[in-house]
Amino acid sequence: MTRKMLQFTHIHQRQPDKRGAAERRGDFGEISKSFAPPQAGEQSSRCEQCGIPFCSLHCPLGNNIPDWLMLVAQGRMEEAYAVSSATNTFPEICGRICPQDRLCEGSCVLEQSTHGNVTIGAVEKHITEHAFAEGWVKPLLPGADLGRSVGIIGGGPAGLAAADSLRRKGYAVTVYDRHDRMGGLLIYGIPGFKLEKEVVERRVRLLAEAGVTFVTGCEIGTTISFAELRGKHDAVLIATGVYKAKPLGIPGADRPHVHAALDYLITQNRRGLGDSAVAPELDAKGKSVVVIGGGDTAMDCVRTAIRQGAKSVKCLYRRDRANMPGSKREVAHAEEEGVDFVWMAAPDSVTAEGVKANRMHLGMPDASGRQSPVVIEGSSFTLPADMVIAALGFDPEDVPALFGAPDLKVSKWGTVEVNDALMTSLDGVFAAGDIQRGASLVVWAIKDGRDAADAIHRYVSAKTARQAAE
Structure with missing residues (x-):
């Protein structure tokens, strides 16, 4: 069915139906139906087809969103997938x-004009x-192999995005x-409940069918040397990502719970995933859980604890709801599922009984422009906790030490330094994703992986040309 666009004046915004909170608390399946x-088609036809597509401008990948919305509204689904x-x-x-x-929806002109994105x-x-479902998604094989190979360290979104792009160009790729x-x-x-694992495994299988080689259980610097x-x-x-937890930095942070x-x-x-060895101390069933932090990882933790059958789950955050870095939708989902948010409070110490915290108020803006939380004197209180989860973000591991590559330069934050072509201080070695950007979004990792693949192609092509001329 072909639909006209700009239907926002009489078609209201509608998100996909969600499973009820009581049902979804009992499993780890995705909460939204398709x-x-x-x-x-109806929701796509609401698009205003803006002359300046702010949705695309605020998408890290620059997705041609108005184009594939129009194609969906017109029922041209195969073309919509090709554009997407x-x-x-x-x-x-x-x-x-x-x-x-x-990102895109928050920047939608309809959202800004109160019609709903x-x-x-x-x-x-x-x-x-x-x-x-229609069988349109197939492994894309290169027209011809280039006889050149690229090794990718890290099988996360940046590494897999680079592997896909490089394989399409004709490289032999090993991850x-x-x-x-x-x-x-x-x-x-x-x-x-946010991303069922079969969705990821399906993509990995496609990459393998396209000829990408995967080597698991491989520690660079131990299993194989970086050299x-x-x-x-x-x-x-x-493209290793960042895995080292930011420390709590308060007394009692090293307690076993x-x-x-x-x-x-x-x-x-x-x-x-069915692995047998599961640490019982990391099961929240029957426990009073306190999660410290206000980002998306904290939301993942509180909602996981609910599904594990925790007796109570509280999220301790030092700022208010408006200043929370996590997705507002994730906060709403967590509240629906029974999470209790303790706003404007920061941990002071962890004891055997729980988390001792202080009430906060927002003071003057800091260097980032956000108001700094300041302790309210005499406001101390304790949240009972059998289990405390620190979700304050991630830092890079010491990559030069892990890889045995002391000449690999890193920033003062520990991220791998790169030039404009995403090449590191070592010739022919590139970096992409969180390990060079710092902890960020999956969509940025995909963007970086694709950009790195293009940079690697330019580098190898130039190297090949020089060798041919010698």
């Missing part, structure tokens, strides 16, 4: 986990799932990862 084709996948390596993943309310993320998910599965935080860090890896390939990409967010999430994801 649009049926008529619903996707032209700029995004994993549109079905971004459609699920991107914080659209902070176009439901871009849900339509993006619908396009790709429809394409998979090395220390875990036993590819996907990085897509598999181990993001809970199944040996460089010798095997014409170029190397470091205090856990890092990523350790907690990885354990639950391994349990969901």
